[in-house]
Amino acid sequence: xxxxxxxxxxxxxxxxxxxxxxxxxxxxxxxxxxxxxxxxxxxxxxxxxxxxxxxxxxxxxxxxxxxxxxxxxxxxxxxxxxxxxxxxxxxxxxxxxxxxxxxxxxxxxxxxxxxxxxxxxxxxxxxxxxxxxxxxxxxxxxxxxxxxxxxxxxxxxxxxxxxxxxxxxxxxxxxxxxxxxxxxxxxxxxxxxxxxxxxxxxxxxxxxxxxxxxxxxxxxxxxxxxxxxxxxxxxxxxxxxxxxxxxxxxxxxxxxxxxxxxxxxxxxxxxxxxxxxxxxxxxxxxxxxxxxxxxxxxxxxxxxxxxxxxxxxxxxxxxxxxxxxxxxxxxxxxxxxxxxxxxxxxxxxxxxxxxxxxxxxxxxxxxxxxxxxxxxxxxxxxxxxxxxxxxxxxxxxxxxxxxxxxxxxxxxxxxxxxxxxxxxxxxxxxxxxxxxxxxxxxxxxxxxxxxxxxxxxxxxxxxxxxxxxxxxxxxxxxxxxxxxxxxxxxxxxxxxxxxxxxxxxxxxxxxxxxxxxxxxxxxxxxxxxxxxxxxxxxxxxxxx
Ligand code: F6P
Numbered sequence: 001x002x003x004x005x006x007x008x009x010x011x012x013x014x015x016x017x018x019x020x021x022x023x024x025x026x027x028x029x030x031x032x033x034x035x036x037x038x039x040x041x042x043x044x045x046x047x048x049x050x051x052x053x054x055x056x057x058x059x060x061x062x063x064x065x066x067x068x069x070x071x072x073x074x075x076x077x078x079x080x081x082x083x084x085x086x087x088x089x090x091x092x093x094x095x096x097x098x099x100x101x102x103x104x105x106x107x108x109x110x111x112x113x114x115x116x117x118x119x120x121x122x123x124x125x126x127x128x129x130x131x132x133x134x135x136x137x138x139x140x141x142x143x144x145x146x147x148x149x150x151x152x153x154x155x156x157x158x159x160x161x162x163x164x165x166x167x168x169x170x171x172x173x174x175x176x177x178x179x180x181x182x183x184x185x186x187x188x189x190x191x192x193x194x195x196x197x198x199x200x201x202x203x204x205x206x207x208x209x210x211x212x213x214x215x216x217x218x219x220x221x222x223x224x225x226x227x228x229x230x231x232x233x234x235x236x237x238x239x240x241x242x243x244x245x246x247x248x249x250x251x252x253x254x255x256x257x258x259x260x261x262x263x264x265x266x267x268x269x270x271x272x273x274x275x276x277x278x279x280x281x282x283x284x285x286x287x288x289x290x291x292x293x294x295x296x297x298x299x300x301x302x303x304x305x306x307x308x309x310x311x312x313x314x315x316x317x318x319x320x321x322x323x324x325x326x327x328x329x330x331x332x333x334x335x336x337x338x339x340x341x342x343x344x345x346x347x348x349x350x351x352x353x354x355x356x357x358x359x360x361x362x363x364x365x366x367x368x369x370x371x372x373x374x375x376x377x378x379x380x381x382x383x384x385x386x387x388x389x390x391x392x393x394x395x396x397x398x399x400x401x402x403x404x405x406x407x408x409x410x411x412x413x414x415x416x417x418x419x420x421x422x423x424x425x426x427x428x429x430x431x432x433x434x435x436x437x438x439x440x441x442x443x444x445x446x447x448x449x450x451x452x453x454x455x456x457x458x459x460x461x462x463x464x465x466x467x468x469x470x471x472x473x474x475x476x477x478x479x480x481x482x483x484x485x486x487x488x489x490x491x492x493x494x495x496x497x498x499x500x501x502x503x504x505x506x507x508x509x510x511x512x513x514x515x516x517x518x519x520x521x522x523x524x525x526x527x528x529x530x531x532x533x534x535x536x537x538x539x540x541x542x543x544x
Contacts, residue, residue, distance in 0.1 A: 001068060003496060004365040008065040015061050016323040023461050024053060024428045031055070042299060042309050043292075044470035045479060051428040052316050052396075052463045053324060062315035063305040065494060071311070074493045075301060081109065081262075085500035086359060091262040092500050094485070095297050097270035098290040098478070111262070118258055122275050123283040125237070125257075129198065130169055130282060137231035138195045143172060146188065147276035148218060149202030150178040150210045152265025153239070155347055157202075157277040159340035160269065160289065160481075163472055164281050166337070166406035174280040180210045185217060194225035194235070201238045202273050204265050206245035209509070215249065239272040264500050266347050267485060285474045292478025300486045310486030313465070317491055320396045320463060322366050330388070331374030334401040334420035337472055341400065342374030345484060352488045352499040359498050368495045374398075378419055388427060389458055397464040399424050400480075404471035420466070430460020519543070 003009055028034055028050075038050040054062075077084050081091045081104075093111055096104040102112025128134040132141040147157060158176040161168070168174070177185050199218045203211040215236075222235055229250065237255035238246035241263075246256045257272035269277070270290060278286040296310070305311045320326040329349075331342040353369035375383070377399060388395055401420045405413040436456040440449050467483075469476045492499030518525040518536055525533050 006068050008068040012061045040309055044476045046468040047309055049465040051424055059306055066305055069494045071493050087498055087501045093262040094267035098293040122278055126278045126283055129279050136195050137226050137234040140195045142198045143196040144192050145198050145279050146175045147200045147202055148177050148211055148214045152268050153202035153273055154178040155344045156269030157274050159344040161277050161280045162340050163337045163477055168280045174276050177214050185214055189221055194222050199236050200276050204241045206240045206242040239275055266351055288474035289478040292475035293482035296479040296482035310483050311490055314487040314490035321370050326394045326396050328371040330395055330397040332377035332397055332399050334377040334416055339376050346372045349488055351502050353492050355497045358496040399466040402469040402472040424464045424466055427462035430458035433457050
């Protein structure tokens, strides 16, 4: 469809113009029922989007756009196992991975037998490690697990593992290594005992430079300490869609856990890529995580658009980006345990929908994904919130908090929640010049007051949503991640792009491969651009 020429788009545009002069303050005053119309509940999650710059009347206009984009058909095609990832010729079936029992309805080829069989093997592997029965090459029990992976083979398990660290195994250490920079792996190895360490090499392709180099270094370290290549079989496992490559690396067949082409890296947490997480939190909590995601899948497939969390969240994002002109979206967790959530969502959203060409190969007629960024909200308040409040830029925000704390200290959780709620209110309602003047006039007047006054005004009208979880438990986290996954899918359908490929990451990898040999050999730099040659010259001077 021609999105920006569609009837639905035009109707939203016209509505947007009529709403533009209305401040959030006024919207709240006008409609006392606003919060109940503009909030949704799902199991242990409250989604309050009343501080978005919409009215209840906006929602049917936005949902009409989803209908015009044939969202229902696309959803059925995804869940039905069609090759909707056309540029890679692949199905998109990460949703099958959270089913707790089969068969997976509608899929042309039932993937559940392989999903369930792999999950069973993961459970057995995790249980052996957790119970101390898994022994290393020298007969000592494994005490540390290191997941070596990057992007989708790192961020999901690391993010959830940290979010659920309150229920992590008390003595097993689970670590994540992703960066090529030896400054991550080297200090970690210094703290580990090779006799009691298990490495999980997580890579869908088993070719990713960062992961393969870190895995080789880990293997060298193990062999130099244990002295026998047979040790690899006891200390390495692989999570991959390329088992033959893992075999060539020396990993034993029984320690290779498959995933499949139809799982995108950033959607792979639910697959064997989640093994480190399952080891940390245990198979039952992992199953609860899947159950939470599966509940969100059911909701997404069955709830009417007007009451459908992922659909509404996606449409509000489109409203902010395409009709209000926002270019970024801030993710602000008010929960220390969610500190990796912004990075996880950056990959999920920007690698999926950071595209300017549609499924048909034509340039998109409108902007697609905004820049996703974020930080723990409470820390951000004392760093960059100044710009959110008075910087004059439109920055929609996602506030995310959990009511119950897993690490309660007297007074802390109450203060944290108060700050979270205060920030979204202050951003929405601001402080007018009259209010600021009234406040200042208690302690000053005249020129002094007039000079300070402009600095004390808060324009407000900054849109935000709040996702409030009853607590950070596996079900709620599973539902939260699936919510964002489906948001991404809905937006991709409406923008008319393929959310499941990532060709944009390839060029940089190829260029890095051409530069690498030239770091050591100046003769190989001749064909490189002048800037790169200069950087290499400086590097050679300081490397030697
Ligand atoms: O380069 C980007 C990317 O392919 C991501 O999509 C992926 O999550 C990450 O690299 C890691 O890929 P792999 O699991 O194949 O090592």
